[in-house]
Amino acid sequence: MADRARLPPGQFLTPEFPVLTAGPTIHTPVDHWKLALQNGGSLIATWTWDQFEALPQTELQTDIHCVTKWSKFDTRWRGVTIDDIFRAAAVEVPPTSYLMAYCDGGYTTNLLVSDLIKGRAMIATRFDDLPLLPSHGGPARLLVPHLYFWKSAKWVRRLAFRNEDDPGFWESRGYHRRGDPWREQRYDGDPE
Numbered sequence: 001m002a003d004r005a006r007l008p009p010g011q012f013l014t015p016e017f018p019v020l021t022a023g024p025t026i027h028t029p030v031d032h033w034k035l036a037l038q039n040g041g042s043l044i045a046t047w048t049w050d051q052f053e054a055l056p057q058t059e060l061q062t063d064i065h066c067v068t069k070w071s072k073f074d075t076r077w078r079g080v081t082i083d084d085i086f087r088a089a090a091v092e093v094p095p096t097s098y099l100m101a102y103c104d105g106g107y108t109t110n111l112l113v114s115d116l117i118k119g120r121a122m123i124a125t126r127f128d129d130l131p132l133l134p135s136h137g138g139p140a141r142l143l144v145p146h147l148y149f150w151k152s153a154k155w156v157r158r159l160a161f162r163n164e165d166d167p168g169f170w171e172s173r174g175y176h177r178r179g180d181p182w183r184e185q186r187y188d189g190d191p192e
């Protein structure tokens, strides 16, 4: 079997790309799309679709791991790293340690800023060289592949720095605050 060492504990490998959404698929036309970066309630920067597409583009090939136990190897994405988003907004030093991602449709997820920087995360707009399908979060989703896939918020529209690590949608429904698959941080109460 292919490279067992790449499979986190309790996971199985699938060639499929399952769709998991709490609620309906959201369809946001790109001319209605904007990304906002905030510090708490104050706006730091916004990008229209065309402005966002003009930011530096990064390709990333990576394994992904869902808490429902499927993992998929070597997925291929393109988008804008969070480092480049912060740079474009002249955020040299992140103002807080936490961040909340907000999506069209109301989904949210909380993240440590340290899990998003240094090339570990992006806002992805392409999968396998094609525009990201709405079912997988197109036009744009967060991609944080080293954490369980619920952290990779689909249809993301707003990133807000926060002073506290307040729980997002799944985190307030019994899932772990951080969700590291290598530590099996599935549920609230699993090891830090």
Ligand SMILES: Nc1nc2c(c(=O)[nH]1)N[C@H]1C(S)=C(S)[C@@H](COP(=O)(O)O)O[C@H]1N2
Binding pocket: 017, 018, 019, 020, 021, 022, 023, 066, 067, 103, 104, 105, 107, 135, 136, 137, 149, 150, 151, 152, 153, 154, 155
């Ligand atoms: N906006 C939004 N993002 C979301 C979700 C959701 O319900 N709404 N589900 C999460 C969960 S639980 C998983 S496993 C992945 C699934 O992504 P996929 O459908 O592209 O496989 O999206 C995550 N991002």
Ligand SMILES: [Mo]
Binding pocket: 020, 066, 067, 068, 149, 150
């Ligand atoms: Mo999930």
